[in-house]
Amino acid sequence: MDEQPRLMHSHGVGMARHPGLAQNMQDGTGGTDGDGRKQDIGDILQQIMTITDQSLDEAQARKHALNCHRMKPALFNVLCDIKEKTVLSIRGTQEEEAPDAQLMRLDNMLLAEGVSGPEKGGGSAAAAAAAAAVGGGVGQDNSTEHSDYRAKLTQIRGIYHTELEKYEQACNEFTTHVMNLLREQSRTRPISPKEIERMVGIIHRKFSSIQMQLKQSTCEAVMILRSRFLDARRKRRNFNKQATEILNEYFYSHLSNPYPSEEAKEELGKKCSITVSQVQYRAGTKVSNWFGNKRIRYKKNIGKFQEEANMYAAKTAVSATSVSAHGSQANSPSTPNSAGSAGSFNMSNSGDLFMSVQALNGDSYQGAGVGANVQSQVDTLRHVISQTGGYSDSLAASQMYSPQGINTNGGWQDAPTPSSVTSPIEGPGSVHSDTSN
């Protein structure tokens, strides 16, 4: 019976430090002196220790009696305190873990990919970017694959949310169950609220590790989906007819210097509806590719492109003439400039045209006062004229189209001076009409 004081003291916990227990003991009928208290506690402990040796009925009866004992809450308080100060504190230090960076990364990724967070029309910016990358080209294929991508992403999103919900529900159910169980058990063994709390924490950690696995596999699924669609970007797709025409028009009307500036490339890209991938491509890269290929292939086999050149030259000349006939002095709205005008890259304003025609009869078309688009018009007109045999004498002395712009070294004159859409030649005397716009 002297086990109890030893127990108390061995854990550094004395009765005096437990107001509840002290109170109970003072208020109780078990006596107010120290011996009486020791006897009382000792009895209870003895009964607890011997409870397993008794028969079931007897044990039940004893259990009930113990449960109803006036000293029980006080004793449990003490035991809880001891537990907390020993086992739980040790376990607690071991279980404390740093904030999960991995989980945060996964969460951020899922958010960025449009899997978690608010739904934005079937995908996030990343999804749109990936889808844009997929399309690359023009037209229906793009939207088809885009929607295909979005559909698959939505599917992943759906599965993810369903599973997440399931896990959360299971977690809540299990937590409630365990809490009820512990509360129930707390009637027969000392369980502090802190211990219950800790247990809940453990359950949540376990479930969050399951959730992490779910997030990880979702991320993997999205990555696979994305890479599959991004691989499709590499797949060659022909530009549509309209896009090729726009590019060709620009090329042949800037034949002496077919090097569009970054601005011009972007503009052309827009006009051609060539979507540039935000993932890998810089804007205008597709246009750059096209011009790079075109220059090389044109130079390699000028004869083959003769007919095409004639066609576009004639087309451009006709446009220029019609513009001229209107007698407009201001910049035409159809002037392809950096301000983003619509329409094809045809001839510019009549003033420029007039000057260019004049220049054709002289030595130079790059003199002071020559406005934007002069070069393109000159290119075009020279070509047309050379084909029709007109201006033979005066033009024979100047640069003829055959091949226009390519010098003896096989390179383009002025190349690779970048030019804007509006002003292909940026010679010393040229006027930048694009900046005026």
Added chain:
DNA sequence: TTATATGATTTCGC
């Protein structure tokens, strides 16, 4: 199925 056309990529020089 083959040839050709064409968009994309890589390599190299400047």
Added chain:
DNA sequence: GCGAAATCATATAA
């Protein structure tokens, strides 16, 4: 970093 040239890969026509 840009462009030329070579090359790859694939779409399309024959």
